[in-house]
Amino acid sequence: MPLLECRGLRKQFGGNVVLNGLDLDVSEHEVVALIGASGSGKSTLLRCVNLLEEIDDGTITLDGEEISDPRVDPDTVRRRIGMVFQSYNLFPHLSVLENITLAPRRVHRRERAETQRQARELLDRVGLADKADAYPDRLSGGQQQRVAIVRALANSPRLMLLDEVTSALDPELVGEVLTMIRDLKADGMTMVLATHEMGFARDVADRICFLDGGRVIEQGPPAQVLGDPIEARTRQFLHRIIEAGRL
Template sequence: MTLLSCRGLRKEFGGHVVLDRLDFDVAEHEVVALIGASGSGKSTLLRCVNLLEEIDDGTIHLDGEHITDPRVNPDKVRQRIGIVFQAYNLFPHMTVLENIVLAPTRVHKVPRATAVATAREWLARVGLADKAGEYPDRLSGGQQQRVAIVRALVNSPRLLLLDEVTSALDPELVGEVLSMIRDLKSEGVTMVLATHEMGFARQVADRVCFLDGGRVLEQGPPETVFAEPAEPRTRQFLSRIIEAGRL
């Protein structure tokens, strides 16, 4: 069943076209990796889906609902979509636990005790049970990013967007975040991840989309896209990645 459906998306920043009549679909329980050069529109696509950016043309449907209708309350839409950012964006003045329970208690009106219990369960699952009372700046980048993912997940989003979540991490910390995402996939969480980790995209994604010039230039199962890319642009991009030793 189609969970997310983008049609003819267009987004420009000051005359520079970032998304150009882009079509993009995600089925329920599917994990889609967005790859492409910097500036190819991966992050912009995710931010548009989460209504953090206003699109300049096209439509986005979530669960069949037209969410880019101006009469739709964006707050209600965002409650059903989680997003995790490259720079974690944890709230520095709140402890890890407070970061996680903020949305459940304030937005979803979950009783505080229940929210805290859920948060602690999640923290234990990702090996951060002892960090509940810490402030984010006392945590490593990998730990902060796992907290950020938990913060998005406790709201049980229909769709989880991951925007280059390992790009700011030291190489030895990337693994802990990737293994967490792998666990989420096995639980059937629908995810769209913009990534530079080609090896990881190949392992975890059901489908890889190569973005170029603001459109999905090529997509398919990772085996096909990585092994026998049809488009010259995709081949060029992948060969550069291989040169850099990232695949």
């Protein structure tokens, strides 16, 4: 059984259909990269999986439980899902350590000492042990994004959703975040990531899904989808990416 199953997802904003009968399976320990033009449904899909947006039709199943059922408590589901956004969304009035330990203490009711110990261990792993007491405005963009990822990891999620986590970064800061995601893959974390970084998608993903018009048009191993796509629409998209020097 896949860890995550999406069946016939439909989401419409006014007259704009963003997800149009989308199907997606994600196996445990798999890394799936979502690619496609802006407006193809990548970010909306991630927000629907995390129950930040309510789907109009279809089902979302996590660990065999239909989490899209309106009777399901979204906060309970989100304890099993970590989500990291383009903007870091760190609380500016809290230190790095306080940002990371807030949810484990308030939501999971864990002891302060335990959450601080875990947070310091995670910060040490990503080279930010000396930033525990710093405030977000004292960090670079790359450091803030790594803290945002650590904050999501502190809840021990079953699934990580990463929405264009490098798009707001200066080019020289992208590498440190991508290295962290590679390390998560090596640890066996299940991830679905929306990205415009084609080279990164090729290197880290087990499977690439090309979205167009709110559906998965083509999917497969990175070498096949990026190197020898079957669908004409995929070839057209990648041709533009290559012309722009991004692959």
